Amino acid sequence: MAQIKEKEYKTNFDLNLWKRYLSFLKPYKKSLIMLIIIMVFVGAIDATFPYLSKYAIDNFVVKGTYENFYKFIMFYAFLIVFQTVNVYYLIAIAGKIDMGLCHDIRKSAFERLQSLSFSFFDTTQTGYLMARLTSDVSKLGDTLAWGIVDMVWGFSIMSFILFYLLSLNARLALYIILAIPVLFVISIYFQKRILSQYRKVRKLNSQITGSFNEGIMGAKTTKVLSTEDMHIGEFKNETGEMKKAAIRAAVLSSIYMPIVISLGSISTAFILVMGGKQVYLNMISYGTLVAFISYSIQFFEPVRELARVMAELISAQAAAERVIDLIETKPEIIDYSDDDSLKINGDVVFENVSFKYKEGEKVLENFNLNVKKGQSIALVGETGSGKSTIVNLVCRFYEPTEGTIYIDGVDYRKIPLKVLHSSLGYVLQTPHLFSGTVADNIRYGKLDATMEEIIEAAKLVNAHEFIMGLEKGYDTEVGEGGSKLSIGQRQLISLARAVISNPSIFILDEATSSVDAHTEHMIQDAINNVLKGRTSFIIAHRLSTIVSADRILVIDDGKILEEGSHKELLRKKGHYYSLYKNMLMSDIHLIS
Numbered sequence: 001m002a003q004i005k006e007k008e009y010k011t012n013f014d015l016n017l018w019k020r021y022l023s024f025l026k027p028y029k030k031s032l033i034m035l036i037i038i039m040v041f042v043g044a045i046d047a048t049f050p051y052l053s054k055y056a057i058d059n060f061v062v063k064g065t066y067e068n069f070y071k072f073i074m075f076y077a078f079l080i081v082f083q084t085v086n087v088y089y090l091i092a093i094a095g096k097i098d099m100g101l102c103h104d105i106r107k108s109a110f111e112r113l114q115s116l117s118f119s120f121f122d123t124t125q126t127g128y129l130m131a132r133l134t135s136d137v138s139k140l141g142d143t144l145a146w147g148i149v150d151m152v153w154g155f156s157i158m159s160f161i162l163f164y165l166l167s168l169n170a171r172l173a174l175y176i177i178l179a180i181p182v183l184f185v186i187s188i189y190f191q192k193r194i195l196s197q198y199r200k201v202r203k204l205n206s207q208i209t210g211s212f213n214e215g216i217m218g219a220k221t222t223k224v225l226s227t228e229d230m231h232i233g234e235f236k237n238e239t240g241e242m243k244k245a246a247i248r249a250a251v252l253s254s255i256y257m258p259i260v261i262s263l264g265s266i267s268t269a270f271i272l273v274m275g276g277k278q279v280y281l282n283m284i285s286y287g288t289l290v291a292f293i294s295y296s297i298q299f300f301e302p303v304r305e306l307a308r309v310m311a312e313l314i315s316a317q318a319a320a321e322r323v324i325d326l327i328e329t330k331p332e333i334i335d336y337s338d339d340d341s342l343k344i345n346g347d348v349v350f351e352n353v354s355f356k357y358k359e360g361e362k363v364l365e366n367f368n369l370n371v372k373k374g375q376s377i378a379l380v381g382e383t384g385s386g387k388s389t390i391v392n393l394v395c396r397f398y399e400p401t402e403g404t405i406y407i408d409g410v411d412y413r414k415i416p417l418k419v420l421h422s423s424l425g426y427v428l429q430t431p432h433l434f435s436g437t438v439a440d441n442i443r444y445g446k447l448d449a450t451m452e453e454i455i456e457a458a459k460l461v462n463a464h465e466f467i468m469g470l471e472k473g474y475d476t477e478v479g480e481g482g483s484k485l486s487i488g489q490r491q492l493i494s495l496a497r498a499v500i501s502n503p504s505i506f507i508l509d510e511a512t513s514s515v516d517a518h519t520e521h522m523i524q525d526a527i528n529n530v531l532k533g534r535t536s537f538i539i540a541h542r543l544s545t546i547v548s549a550d551r552i553l554v555i556d557d558g559k560i561l562e563e564g565s566h567k568e569l570l571r572k573k574g575h576y577y578s579l580y581k582n583m584l585m586s587d588i589h590l591i592s
């Protein structure tokens, strides 16, 4: 299975990228402000509890008085209730932002995918796109929403703890403050390394998603070719690499955590020794010592969290870069006009058209062709000769690299894509049906089609009869990709779908797979009905189609080798003649 080539991304924080990404947060501005306010409160309250313990020890335990006891209890209870409400809202709001972001980013990415040109899909693999739209988007929403929660909480609780510590005893506070830079440096050091392993995991995850996709899509072919073991081997390699990287990350974490815990314990020990002395000398109260011990434990959590969030943001940057890259990819084929009122008749002219898919190779060179409205053109020739390229250019899935294509005398780049595509009927060699009913699938050709129009289109292509024979007629589910129907039936439905919008230009890439004689006859009949009065380009594989075309073009290496009607070309006794003889022979061979 082919590997997905992943771009290598920056390891430093890329502010510019995050600014572009943060624009997705705009619709959630109010929620975000609410979340920040709530998190400041949560941090402040968390930092206040040890201070309250100090008050309780010094007043109720040491002094043994009950003065203000009930007020204290009430205040404590109020803080607990307030904190509970805060936590409820913080989870709800952060969850809303997380899900909202994922939804919006996925929507933008999917919309962009719909507008991208064919050339994008030539160079981008499905697995890569699936990984972008699923795990990368989730990672982004998650990191951003919950990263904000942790960051605001971290800064808030640290500020309040520092405030309490300094106001209680500045010298003792120093022992805790001195540990911060050490802890921060250690945290960043480890988090960077842990994350570089997680990056590897993500990169491999992309490849594994691709392999999953290919494995599922190509399951039948794999079975037929008996290549299961090879695919399993490849898959094992990828997942093995992923396992190694994940284990390395876990090992690094297992070293990092004890260091952090030890550092916290050392700092607490210092507080105990120094603070204990001060208690002994009556310089601070018992309550203050207890509060200091609590703060020394509590203080390291936000430092750790902030280091983690920073590192996570750097790691999520890889996901953000990939997703933003996708969302900001510009379609190569764009509209130069928005005149939707244009109507297409069907005259098509190629004037000195050259085309290449990639630098260094020419598929078409100075190609000229003049097709009048209503003519049917059969394109025949060896595989790879350029037949599909010609029809792809007519459809403007790609544009000529040189020369011009005129439709009804107008440079077709001046015709809006919407107008061009709604005037085109295209039936692919292996037509794709979408999950849904037969009627739904025909309606894809004209979204506002009535049931009468659907039935009329089905009748035109001789599909009505077999559809009525299905269990639920037009309401029969076709299955994923049309799997519940035969290939011939799928072809008839796709013909109906293509013809329902009454296109003036028809493109047909004839199926090469053989169907039984009756179905072949039905399909041929359907094609003849559909082509009447329309300009058509047919990549023809069936003799019957070729013979009945107005003009036959024999294509070779991107050039027209021979051109004319069936009779004219036979008389010439050239390439078409031998091609026809071969086809005839293989047909006779098939029949016998």
Ligand SMILES: Nc1ncnc2c1ncn2[C@@H]1O[C@H](COP(=O)(O)OP(=O)(O)OP(=O)(O)O)[C@@H](O)[C@H]1O
Residues within 6 Å of the ligand: 122, 357, 358, 363, 381, 382, 383, 384, 385, 386, 387, 388, 389, 390
């Ligand atoms: N998307 C693509 N990217 C790069 N090269 C391509 C692409 N599609 C086709 N080609 C190349 O362009 C040339 C013409 O291909 P094209 O598909 O037009 O031939 P064809 O006559 O339709 O072949 P077939 O009968 O096998 O479908 C071939 O050399 C092919 O390898």
